[in-house]
Every structure is written in structure tokens, then in C-alpha cells.
Amino acid sequence: MQKIPVIRNKKSSDIMLIPSDEIVKIECIRNNEFIIHTVSDTYYWASSLEAFEEMLYEEGFRLIDQMNVVNMNHVTEYAPRKGIVTLRSDNSNRYKTASAAWIHGEHITNIISLLRKMKELDRGIPQDDEGADIFETILAQEEDHRFARSYAMIKALYDKKKAEISLEESELRYKSLFEHNPDPIISFNLNGLITSVNPAMHNVSGYTEKELLHKSIHPYLPKDHFPRWEQYFKETLNGSTAHYEISFLGKDGKRIELSVLNFPIIVGKQIAGVYMIGQDISERKRAEEMIIRSEKLSIVGQLAAGVAHEIRNPLTSLKGFVQLMQNKVSGYDHYFSIMLDELERINFIVSEFLVIAKPQSVQFQPKDPETILHSTILLLNSQAIIHNVEIIVHADPNLPKINCDENQIKQVFINILNNSIDSMSEGGTIHVELRVTDDGNLLMRFTDEGCGIPQDRITRLGEPFYTTKEKGTGLGLMVTYKIIENHAGKMKIYSELGKGTTVEIFMPALQTDPLP
Numbered sequence: 233m234q235k236i237p238v239i240r241n242k243k244s245s246d247i248m249l250i251p252s253d254e255i256v257k258i259e260c261i262r263n264n265e266f267i268i269h270t271v272s273d274t275y276y277w278a279s280s281l282e283a284f285e286e287m288l289y290e291e292g293f294r295l296i297d298q299m300n301v302v303n304m305n306h307v308t309e310y311a312p313r314k315g316i317v318t319l320r321s322d323n324s325n326r327y328k329t330a331s332a333a334w335i336h337g338e339h340i341t342n343i344i345s346l347l348r349k350m351k352e353l354d355r356g357i358p359q360d361d362e363g364a365d366i367f368e369t370i371l372a373q374e375e376d377h378r379f380a381r382s383y384a385m386i387k388a389l390y391d392k393k394k395a396e397i398s399l400e401e402s403e404l405r406y407k408s409l410f411e412h413n414p415d416p417i418i419s420f421n422l423n424g425l426i427t428s429v430n431p432a433m434h435n436v437s438g439y440t441e442k443e444l445l446h447k448s449i450h451p452y453l454p455k456d457h458f459p460r461w462e463q464y465f466k467e468t469l470n471g472s473t474a475h476y477e478i479s480f481l482g483k484d485g486k487r488i489e490l491s492v493l494n495f496p497i498i499v500g501k502q503i504a505g506v507y508m509i510g511q512d513i514s515e516r517k518r519a520e521e522m523i524i525r526s527e528k529l530s531i532v533g534q535l536a537a538g539v540a541h542e543i544r545n546p547l548t549s550l551k552g553f554v555q556l557m558q559n560k561v562s563g564y565d566h567y568f569s570i571m572l573d574e575l576e577r578i579n580f581i582v583s584e585f586l587v588i589a590k591p592q593s594v595q596f597q598p599k600d601p602e603t604i605l606h607s608t609i610l611l612l613n614s615q616a617i618i619h620n621v622e623i624i625v626h627a628d629p630n631l632p633k634i635n636c637d638e639n640q641i642k643q644v645f646i647n648i649l650n651n652s653i654d655s656m657s658e659g660g661t662i663h664v665e666l667r668v669t670d671d672g673n674l675l676m677r678f679t680d681e682g683c684g685i686p687q688d689r690i691t692r693l694g695e696p697f698y699t700t701k702e703k704g705t706g707l708g709l710m711v712t713y714k715i716i717e718n719h720a721g722k723m724k725i726y727s728e729l730g731k732g733t734t735v736e737i738f739m740p741a742l743q744t745d746p747l748p
Contacts, residue, residue, distance in 0.1 A: 234288065238268045238275035250275065252288060256319035257330045258301040271306075271319070271326045300330040310340045416490070416510045419497060424448055424465060427505065436512055438483030454479050454487070468494040468506045477513070489514045543582050551575045598633040598742055601641070601674060602666055608645040612653070620659025623649070627666040632741040634674055640715045647712045648678050648735050655682025655733065668741060676737040685727040693725055 235249035250268065259267045268275040293303050302317060309318035310332070317340060320327040332340055410417060416433035418426055429444050437444075437452070450458055457478050464474035474494040479487045490510035497505040554575065558568040602625075609616075609623050616623055634641075652662045660681035669675050685693070693709050716723045720740055727733040 236268065236277075236288075238277050241276050244276075248275070252293075253303075253305070254321075255293075256303050256306045256321070256328055258293070259330070260299050260301075269319075269328055271321045271324045271328060300332070302330050302332075304343050307340065307344055310344055312341075413509075416512065418444075418449070418508045418510075420449075420465070420506045420508065422469065422503075422505060424462075433510075436482070436488055436510075437480060443483075452481050454481065464492075464494050465506060468496050469503060471496060471503065478510075480510070487514075488512060489517045543578070547575060547579060547582070551579075595637055596635050597638070599636050599638050599641070600631070601634050601636075601676065601739070602627050602631055604636075604638055604641050605645060605664065605666070605676075608642050608649070612646065612649050615650075616653055616662075619653050619656065621653050621656055621662060622660075623662045623664065625664045625666070628668065631666055632668065632674060632743070634719075634739045635742055636719055636739070641719075644712050644715050644737070647709065651709070652678060652680035652682060652733070655680055655684075657683075669738070672741055673738045674741040676739065678735045678737075679732060680734075681732045684729040684731055684733055685725075686729060687727075 234252045236252055236255060237247050238250055239245070239247055250270070254270045255268060256271055257269045259269060261267055264280055265278050266276070268277055288301070288303075293301050302319065306319040306321060307317050308320045308327070310316075315332050316329050317332050318327050318329055410428075410430050413430055414432055416436050417428075417430040418433060419428045421427050425446055425448060426444050427446075429441055433444075434440065439452075444452075449461065453461055460476065461478055464476055467474050473496075475492070476494075477489065477491050480490055482488050489512070491513045492508055492510045494506055494508050496503045497507055551572065554568055554571050558565065558572075561568075605625065605627075609625070613623075649662065656662075662681075663677075663679045665675070665677040665679075667675050713723060716737060716739075722738045724736045724738075725733065726736070
């Protein structure tokens with residue numbers, strides 16, 4: 233856009249510069265003397281008409297009769313019988329008119345039609361092929377090269393504006409797809425550094441944009457998963473699309489299981505980076521693990537149902553004969569004691585099998601959890617003393633009762649306390665805490681000072697025959713999980729090697745009746 237020099241009138245000597253798009257027409261009053269019109273004002277300038285035409289031709293100014301050079305961008309109406317055009321700015325209610333030669337009538341009509349299409353495009357009215365057809369038709373019919381240049385210029389502006397709107401719409405669609413996509417999305421440059429992250433990734437991972445941008449993904453992946461990610465990243469840079477599963481470490485340290493799709497970012501027919509779109513499948517993975525665990529329980533149940541009774545029958549006979557021989561044969565008491573202990577151990581394992589194999593006749597009654605705990609500790613106290621272990625109980629006053637089968641809850645306490653005692657070969661302290669949580673559940677927390685459990689093994693605790701003990705069967709914790717589940721409770725295990733293990737049991741607490 234050019235600046236046009238003007239003065240207020242012939243007597244004025246102060247030269248001003250007016251933007252060319254504010255000028256609606258240039259009126260010749262005599263040879264080389266002109267009135268410069270805006271919608272709301274007039275100015276004066278002396279020059280040659282050729283100078284004006286040459287200066288303003290590319291901006292849409294045209295000579296439409298011997299007296300007037302008109303800014304065609306401001307032509308809004310044309311009365312062919314009168315030979316008058318109306319000139320109006322978009323942001324003003326004022327207007328001016330100019331005379332037009334009859335021979336330019338069709339040209340003016342065409343200009344108005346084309347400019348109307350331009351204004352519709354500016355207002356965001358959707359365009360079809362009609363606009364382009366109008367331009368092509370007029371250009372094909374126009375023989376006067378001066379007018380053809382006018383149409384070509386407007387068409388170029390129209391095409392440019394249409395391309396800008398299309399690009400803007402495309403960017404908005406991309407931004408909407410990126411910002412509002414429910415799946416986490418990360419983009420990387422060629423060096424593997426993060427260049428953008430969508431809000432879903434922030435929500436899933438807990439990291440802010442500042443914490444992720446311009447960093448490698450390496451620190452956010454488990455060590456054993458990074459080589460896999462790096463392999464697929466390199467394959468994507470070579471133009472392929474990769475689909476795989478990977479774990480991402482959230483800000484809270486928990487693993488987020490992602491099903492990932494990698495595809496290249498292509499700019500100017502060249503690969504400029506990689507998009508990684510992930511789907512959070514953590515819940516699906518947990519569900520799959522639960523199904524696998526249930527299948528294992530089902531298999532153990534079938535096995536137990538098939539062999540438990542068959543084992544117990546000969547077991548009873550063996551135990552009876554050992555006791556009979558113990559009374560009649562002297563000098564072998566030590567061996568008989570070992571045999572009886574082992575037979576009791578077999579009987580215990582079979583009993584635990586039966587807990588899994590068939591529904592037990594349980595009687596749920598309101599019971600005081602602290603009373604059950606203390607009676608259990610009395611049973612295990614001698615074993616704790618032998619192992620130099622002290623059990624300390626911290627219980628809140630006026631604890632609510634729980635609806636439970638007392639014998640099964642005792643079995644849970646025995647299993648947990650036995651595991652804690654066994655984990656402390658050199659002795660130590662077990663802290664048991666009983667309290668009510670903010671959401672109204674009863675929390676029973678057992679904390680020992682034992683050897684601890686590796687993190688990669690914690691998730692497998694409770695599976696049949698999986699144990700960290702040298703002579704364990706893995707059935708104790710499996711039964712414990714099942715009992716807690718049947719009581720509508722939850723059990724969580726936290727551990728750290730060399731520091732100890734904490735077991736938390738959450739049970740629904742019974743509401744106490746208000747005092748009258």
C-alpha cells in the first residue's frame with residue numbers, strides 16, 4: 233500500500249501523506265490538477281494523470297472516464313443508464329459518486345461481481361467453484377489487456393485469500409485435533425527431542441509442558457523399554473509407521489501402559505520429525521492380569537477339588553501309623569516328630585487348597601477388629617519371641633466394628649504376621665495400626681523391618697505357587713487376597729529391599745448407631 237502526497241487546498245504548503253486504500257477517487261478539475269477524495273474528506277494535488285495511473289494501477293485504481301480515476305476496490309453500486317458509480321468504504325456509512333463512461337459499463341459490472349466474491353470470502357462465507365468460474369469466464373472473454381489485468385489482479389488476490397483461509401482452517405482443524413484429542417500425543421524433532429505435547433499427555437503423565445518440552449523421552453521410560461522406543465523411532469524416520477506397546481513413567485512414579493502409533497511428520501515432502509500417539513491401556517492391562525489370575529485360581533481350584541480328598545484319606549492313615557509306631561518303637565522319636573510335622577504341613581497345604589476349591593460356609597457377623605487382632609497375636613506370640621520379634625499395636629479409640637467371618641480374618645492376620653516374622657531373620661519390630669480413614673473405611677496396616685521384596689515381584693504376589701520364601705507355596709497370600717475380596721475389602725503391599733514391607737488392608741466399617 234502506497235502513500236499519496238496531498239495538501240488541503242491550493243494555498244496550503246503543508247504536504248500530507250494519505251494511505252492509498254483510503255482514497256476512493258481522483259477527480260481531474262483541469263489539466264494536471266486533481267481533487268483527491270476519501271469518503272469523508274477532499275484534498276488537492278498537482279501532477280500528471282499518467283503519474284497517478286502508473287503509481288496506483290497495481291492497487292486497483294482505474295480511469296473510468298476522462299475526469300475520474302476510481303479505486304475499484306470501493307465500487308459498491310453502478311447505475312449504467314446514468315453512468316454513475318457509488319464509492320463506499322466498508323467501515324463508513326458515507327459514500328461518494330463518480331461518473332463513468334458508457335464504454336466501461338461491462339467492465340465495472342464485472343469488477344463489482346468479482347469484488348463481491350472477494351468480500352464474501354473476507355466475511356467467511358463458504359466458497360464453491362462458482363467464484364473461480366466467474367474469474368475464468370471473464371478473463372477468457374476480455375480482449376482489452378488493461379481490463380484483463382484488473383481481473384487477473386483481483387483473481388490473484390482472491391486465490392491468495394482463499395488459500396490463506398484454507399490454510400487457517402486446516403491449522404485450526406489440526407489444532408483442534410491435537411488439543412482436544414483424548415489420547416496422549418507427543419511430537420519429536422529429528423534428534424528425538426520433544427517439540428509439542430497435547431493436554432491429554434499432561435493429564436495422563438502429570439508433567440507440565442515446561443517439564444517435557446525440548447527434552448528426550450529417555451528419562452520418562454523404564455530402562456528396558458527405551459531400546460524398543462529408539463528402534464521404532466528410527467524406523468519411523470525412515471518413513472514407516474510403527475505400532476507397539478510401551479510403558480511411560482508418570483510424575484508419581486507409576487507406570488502408564490500405552491499402545492503407541494508412530495508416524496512421520498512430513499514438511500515439504502521431507503520427514504521433519506515423528507508423531508507419537510498413545511492410548512492409555514493401563515486399565516485394560518490390569519483387567520487382563522485379573523483374568524489371568526482368575527484363570528490360575530480356577531485351575532488351582534479344579535486341581536484342589538480333584539485331589540484334596542484323595543490326598544487326605546491316605547494322609548490320615550499315614551499319620552495314624554506313624555503315631556502307632558512312635559508309641560511302640562523307641563529311639564526314633566526325633567524322626568517320628570519330623571514325619572508328623574511334615575504330615576501336618578501336607579495337611580495344612582491341602583486345607584488351603586480346599587479354601588480355594590469350594591465355597592466355605594462362612595458366617596458374617598459384626599466383630600471388633602482389635603479383639604480379633606489381639607487374639608491372633610496371642611497365638612503367634614511364642615513364635616514371635618523365638619524369632620526375637622516384638623509386635624506393637626497402635627489402635628484408635630472407639631473403632632467401628634466390621635462385618636466379617638472371624639475365623640477367616642484371623643487367618644488373614646496369621647498369614648500376614650507369619651510372613652513378617654519370617655522376613656526378619658535377626659529379629660525386629662512389627663507395627664500394627666488400626667484406624668478409620670477419611671472415607672469411612674477401616675485401615676489395618678502391618679509394617680515390618682524385614683528384608684523387603686523387589687519391586688518387580690510385588691505385582692505377582694498372590695499368584696498360586698509364587699513365593700519369595702525358600703520353602704513357601706504361595707498359597708497363603710492367595711488365600712488372604714481371596715478372603716479380603718470376599719469381605720468387599722482391598723489389600724495393598726508396599727516394600728523396599730533392606731527396609732521392610734507394609735501391608736494395608738481396607739475394610740468397610742459398620743456405621744454405629746447414634747446415641748439417643
